[in-house]
Amino acid sequence: xxxxxxxxxxxxxxxxxEVAPDKSISHRCAMFAMxxxxxxxxxxxxxxxxxxxxxxxxxxxxxxxxxxxVTIKISSEGIKESSEILDCGNSGTGIRLxxxxxxxxxxxxxxxxxxxxxxxxxxxxxxxxxxxxxKLDGRNNGDLAPLSIRGASLSAFNYESKIAxxxxxxxxxxxxxxxxxxxTYSEPELSRDHTERMLKGMGxxxxxxxxxxxxxxxxxxxxxxxxxxPADPSSAFFFAVAAAITPDSDVVLxxxxxxxxRIEAFRALERMGANISYETTDNKYEPIGNIHVKYAPLxxxxxxxNISWLIDELPALSIAFACAEGVSVVKNAEELRVKExxxxxxxxxxxxxxxxxxxxxxxxxxxxxxxLKEAKIDSHGDHRIAMSFIIAGxxxxxxxxxxxxxxxxxxNFFELLEKITEVEFN
Ligand code: S3P
Numbered sequence: 001x002x003x004x005x006x007x008x009x010x011x012x013x014x015x016x017x018e019v020a021p022d023k024s025i026s027h028r029c030a031m032f033a034m035x036x037x038x039x040x041x042x043x044x045x046x047x048x049x050x051x052x053x054x055x056x057x058x059x060x061x062x063x064x065x066x067x068x069x070v071t072i073k074i075s076s077e078g079i080k081e082s083s084e085i086l087d088c089g090n091s092g093t094g095i096r097l098x099x100x101x102x103x104x105x106x107x108x109x110x111x112x113x114x115x116x117x118x119x120x121x122x123x124x125x126x127x128x129x130x131x132x133x134x135k136l137d138g139r140n141n142g143d144l145a146p147l148s149i150r151g152a153s154l155s156a157f158n159y160e161s162k163i164a165x166x167x168x169x170x171x172x173x174x175x176x177x178x179x180x181x182x183x184t185y186s187e188p189e190l191s192r193d194h195t196e197r198m199l200k201g202m203g204x205x206x207x208x209x210x211x212x213x214x215x216x217x218x219x220x221x222x223x224x225x226x227x228x229x230p231a232d233p234s235s236a237f238f239f240a241v242a243a244a245i246t247p248d249s250d251v252v253l254x255x256x257x258x259x260x261x262r263i264e265a266f267r268a269l270e271r272m273g274a275n276i277s278y279e280t281t282d283n284k285y286e287p288i289g290n291i292h293v294k295y296a297p298l299x300x301x302x303x304x305x306n307i308s309w310l311i312d313e314l315p316a317l318s319i320a321f322a323c324a325e326g327v328s329v330v331k332n333a334e335e336l337r338v339k340e341x342x343x344x345x346x347x348x349x350x351x352x353x354x355x356x357x358x359x360x361x362x363x364x365x366x367x368x369x370x371x372l373k374e375a376k377i378d379s380h381g382d383h384r385i386a387m388s389f390i391i392a393g394x395x396x397x398x399x400x401x402x403x404x405x406x407x408x409x410x411x412n413f414f415e416l417l418e419k420i421t422e423v424e425f426n
Pocket of ligand 1: 023024025092093164165166167168170191192308311312335
């Protein structure tokens, strides 16, 4: 299954309870369980390539993982040196958070990933970790994987990050838990905050004051996690866009995390005119609930603030831009260039291939709404590019190549899509 043709859809009304579980939270569950005394119990863990790689690494680091197909139980007696190369596959979150976790662990570790991950910048974590004493190296003076780590004693730090990145913040928080004194981390805009919420819930001494986080070193092991992973808003968003661009359609997305740092793309779609309502049904570590999205004619918007809150959804949001009246603008989004693909160029080229007028600048692009036309799109191995253009196919039919990458985050994507339209694999 390397390419797919999707057919233009007619109106639909769906309730989806099987959106893929949250990727960010699943990675963290696997890793943070290694900091606890006792057994963590995780249900609805994302069984996709990226997060299963993290789970496998945790096993290689000596954790006992018992999986009955529903609940994953993880217990650990501390991080052990591994004879395996630790393969994070396609996952930036995996490799960068493991850098923070392993920097202070006793032993020598090698982290690597697939051809795409080995091209992505790692200096954003290796540099600040080296500054506090971590012994980390890699190609291009520590910027490119494979990375080698020899665990070392870490000094307390006050680090002011220039980028709003949850991966950098989380790596530094994990390092801080084992540093030799209280640490502070500040960021220019609040990035997703699952690490702070989950570690605090496990008993870590972490205080958040606006953009500044204070972390005290762990005096003892943490309380195990007992968690049901909520649905991933970034995955749910593909179906939100599907409803928002298909006349007379609506979708209810159940059990999604409603954490404000994760649902900004839904807010953007609302600003464009879509009818969206939120219902909170639970609150463990973070608010969780249902999101109801109904079609309405869309108008153009500018997206320039809190970009990290919708960075992963910008490719799918751009499909909505293409279906809106007027010119939508994305600014301050240079980080898109270092995701699973250079998402500014993959979105811009993809939309142009579909007959949409797009202008590209270094930190964003603008999209003039128009009529999407059937085209052949290359995902460049990027799951979110593949799924975004498949959703565009609901308006005009679409052919997308190189779709195996969808398994990194949303293995049942096509099962759900087939409830809306015809899908033909080649
Ligand atoms: C993630 C943080 C974000 C996001 C990624 C997941 C995380 O990356 O794009 O998909 O789980 O911490 P950055 O930290 O690079 O912004």
